[in-house]
Amino acid sequence: MFKVGDLVQPKKGGPKLEVLDVQGDEVICTPANILSGEKVTLKVSEVTLYEEDGDFGVC
Helix, strand or coil: CCCCCCEEEECCCCCCEEEEEEECCEEEEEECCCCCCCCEEEEHHHEEECCCCCCCCCC
């Protein structure tokens, strides 16, 4: 379902994450806007593809 490079977000809310690896039913991610190298492992069932609603960036 998810692949390396996808942007995801936890279903319960949280920051936009970039998928680094997919291992079975887990995705290994890093915060998309922070270059800290921090990695987060989440279950596939806990995340959804990231989507922006509304007019982001429009003045």
